Amino acid sequence: MTSRTAAASATEQAFLAQCRAGLEAARAALAALLADPGPRTIATTLEPYNRVLVGAGNSGNLAGLMAEVHPDDVIRDAARVVEQEVSTFVSELMLNGELYAALAAVDLTGADAETARFAQHTLRDFRRAGVDRDPETRERLRAIDEELTRHGQQFSKTLAEDVRSITVTDPARLAGLPQDWIEAHPPGPDGAITITTDYPDYNPFMAYAQDDDLRRALYIATRSRGGLDNERLLHQILTLRAEKAKLLGYATWADYVTEDKMIRSGARAGEFIERVWQLATARATRDYAQLLAELRKHQPDATEVADWQKVWLETQIKKTQYQVDSERVREYFPYAEVLAGLLDITAALYDLQYVPARVDVWHPDVQAFDLVRRGEKLGRIYLDMHPRDGKYKHAAQFALHDGVLGQQLSEGVLVCNFPRPQGDNPGLMEHDDVVTMFHEFGHLMHHVLGGNHRWVRQSGVATEMDFVEAPSQMFEEWAWRHDTLARFARHWKTGEAIPTALVDDMRRADKFAVGTHTVQQMFYAALSLDFHTAEPRTLDQLAALRRLQAKYTPFAYVEGTRFHTSFGHLVGYSAMYYTYMWSLVIAKDLLSAYDSRGLMDPETAHRYRDAILAPGGTKDAADLVKDFLGREYQFEAFERYLAE
Numbered sequence: 001m002t003s004r005t006a007a008a009s010a011t012e013q014a015f016l017a018q019c020r021a022g023l024e025a026a027r028a029a030l031a032a033l034l035a036d037p038g039p040r041t042i043a044t045t046l047e048p049y050n051r052v053l054v055g056a057g058n059s060g061n062l063a064g065l066m067a068e069v070h071p072d073d074v075i076r077d078a079a080r081v082v083e084q085e086v087s088t089f090v091s092e093l094m095l096n097g098e099l100y101a102a103l104a105a106v107d108l109t110g111a112d113a114e115t116a117r118f119a120q121h122t123l124r125d126f127r128r129a130g131v132d133r134d135p136e137t138r139e140r141l142r143a144i145d146e147e148l149t150r151h152g153q154q155f156s157k158t159l160a161e162d163v164r165s166i167t168v169t170d171p172a173r174l175a176g177l178p179q180d181w182i183e184a185h186p187p188g189p190d191g192a193i194t195i196t197t198d199y200p201d202y203n204p205f206m207a208y209a210q211d212d213d214l215r216r217a218l219y220i221a222t223r224s225r226g227g228l229d230n231e232r233l234l235h236q237i238l239t240l241r242a243e244k245a246k247l248l249g250y251a252t253w254a255d256y257v258t259e260d261k262m263i264r265s266g267a268r269a270g271e272f273i274e275r276v277w278q279l280a281t282a283r284a285t286r287d288y289a290q291l292l293a294e295l296r297k298h299q300p301d302a303t304e305v306a307d308w309q310k311v312w313l314e315t316q317i318k319k320t321q322y323q324v325d326s327e328r329v330r331e332y333f334p335y336a337e338v339l340a341g342l343l344d345i346t347a348a349l350y351d352l353q354y355v356p357a358r359v360d361v362w363h364p365d366v367q368a369f370d371l372v373r374r375g376e377k378l379g380r381i382y383l384d385m386h387p388r389d390g391k392y393k394h395a396a397q398f399a400l401h402d403g404v405l406g407q408q409l410s411e412g413v414l415v416c417n418f419p420r421p422q423g424d425n426p427g428l429m430e431h432d433d434v435v436t437m438f439h440e441f442g443h444l445m446h447h448v449l450g451g452n453h454r455w456v457r458q459s460g461v462a463t464e465m466d467f468v469e470a471p472s473q474m475f476e477e478w479a480w481r482h483d484t485l486a487r488f489a490r491h492w493k494t495g496e497a498i499p500t501a502l503v504d505d506m507r508r509a510d511k512f513a514v515g516t517h518t519v520q521q522m523f524y525a526a527l528s529l530d531f532h533t534a535e536p537r538t539l540d541q542l543a544a545l546r547r548l549q550a551k552y553t554p555f556a557y558v559e560g561t562r563f564h565t566s567f568g569h570l571v572g573y574s575a576m577y578y579t580y581m582w583s584l585v586i587a588k589d590l591l592s593a594y595d596s597r598g599l600m601d602p603e604t605a606h607r608y609r610d611a612i613l614a615p616g617g618t619k620d621a622a623d624l625v626k627d628f629l630g631r632e633y634q635f636e637a638f639e640r641y642l643a644e
């Protein structure tokens with residue numbers, strides 16, 4: 001027992017030492033920078049500051065990844081400790097007046113454009129944190145940040161623990177649900193079947209259950225989570241954010257948080273939401289009429305579609321009118337062939353080779369590849385693609401190293417939960433999963449191919465937050481076209497390539513209800529913006545939600561619900577829920593460059609690689625888009641997408 005504990009503790013100590021190495025290098029570089037008597041130059045000040053960021057980033061990246069993927073929970077907990085240490089280090093760094101003075105004194109005479117941009121953005125980051133305010137204000141800002149972190153964690157915790165449920169005693173009321181779902185929900189000792197508000201229960205239930213009353217009950221339970229506790233927390237969060245924005249000289253939190261994004265201001269975010277909503281309204285009206293017509297087949301006297309009926313009606317329409325059978329579709333997507341196809345497509349597009357890397361990994365599932373172009377190593381990727389206990393539940397790209405010219409190559413990690421091939425089972429993927437794999441690879445290519453710059457703050461995806469989803473959303477298209485799918489999507493038994501007609505049907509079905517989905521997204525975006533623009537003292541959260549829902553969506557507010565108290569993005573994204581649609585508008589515009597010569601045209605792909613991916617954050621995203629398209633970004637491609 002004793003020796004085993006000692007061994008575990010030795011592993012943990014070794015991990016902590018490895019994980020903290022970057023942070024220690026950062027502390028040493030910071031101390032040396034501050035001790036330097038000057039004069040302040042790029043070499044004596046900006047370079048060491050870059051090393052501070054690289055060190056802290058390496059520790060933060062490794063800790064952030066291991067907290068989510070390491071198979072040993074002792075290591076996951078140790079990683080969380082380091083994550084907190086890094087976060088404290090960075091927030092103290094940004095309020096360090098001595099460091100700010102040193103950086104502001106740097107002589108930039110003769111600096112190249114990237115260096116000047118790095119210096120300018122660095123000073124802006126410090127000012128946005130409040131470093132140049134008087135000591136009392138700085139202290140208040142520090143206290144606000146601490147309270148905001150605490151309230152945000154409490155909001156998420158309340159939400160995660162507030163699992164609600166409905167019960168059914170008559171199994172006949174589960175009609176419409178897939179057999180495997182029903183088998184996974186046997187009655188308890190009292191004969192009651194429990195259905196919870198968790199996704200694996202909720203999503204299939206809303207899509208398949210025929211029983212309208214039960215869907216309504218589950219919808220209300222789900223949209224009541226968080227409740228008055230979270231409404232009170234939200235009030236405190238919004239009040240603190242408004243105070244912070246005012247202390248820093250902004251009218252609202254929305255203005256503060258959008259200032260360094262592509263959108264630039266709360267007012268412009270509002271105009272964007274309005275514009276997309278207007279573009280989508282005609283289509284939303286048509287979608288709604290189709291949903292109502294479908295509802296009348298089941299309830300002949302229905303006059304409106306309720307929010308809890310929407311997804312079920314969509315499922316009915318996709319099945320009967322578009323004939324897309326997902327059971328058939330997945331037979332063309334065995335995991336290994338999809339991954340091989342994706343590697344083959346990205347290798348061809350971006351002129352790369354994937355060379356298996358012999359390195360230690362955290363779990364036997366993990367594959368590592370070096371990205372090589374004509375003998376030159378560009379970076380490394382890790383693929384951790386199948387579920388296991390204690391692992392992250394969603395799909396995401398994690399940075400392990402941010403590439404810095406001459407110091408370290410970019411390393412990125414895909415963490416996903418795709419079916420695992422085992423024995424005779426090829427691990428057939430849902431097409432949604434295939435799209436997710438392409439989406440996350442869009443982030444991975446951006447991170448690795450954009451990571452060869454002098455200043456780490458310009459590496460890879462370190463671009464404006466409202467541009468980050470554009471490369472990934474654009475790359476989803478490669479999973480939706482027959483010419484790209486046919487390169488790898490073959491029936492796992494017969495070897496037959498995926499039929500063109502099937503891909504056409506899949507695309508048509510996917511486009512159904514794009515109007516109602518888009519206006520729903522604009523309702524959420526307007527809610528996130530409105531809550532951060534309004535005066536917190538007088539904001540009636542529920543009244544605002546009802547007003548915005550009535551304005552943006554054709555689906556009426558359902559009495560008894562409080563959607564905002566379970567809207568986790570209000571904590572993480574604050575006023576910026578619009579970013580998803582903003583990135584999508586730009587993604588559709590970027591995609592239009594491939595229209596004339598196809599998705600696999602090497603010349604277009606190389607231009608995209610060199611103009612959008614490789615520059616990382618060395619230029620404003622708007623300028624990158626302009627370099628690639630030869631013009632400013634515009635809405636036309638997105639309008640066509642909504643119309644077609």
Ligand SMILES: [Zn+2]
Pocket residue numbers: 439443469472
């Ligand atoms: Zn993404």
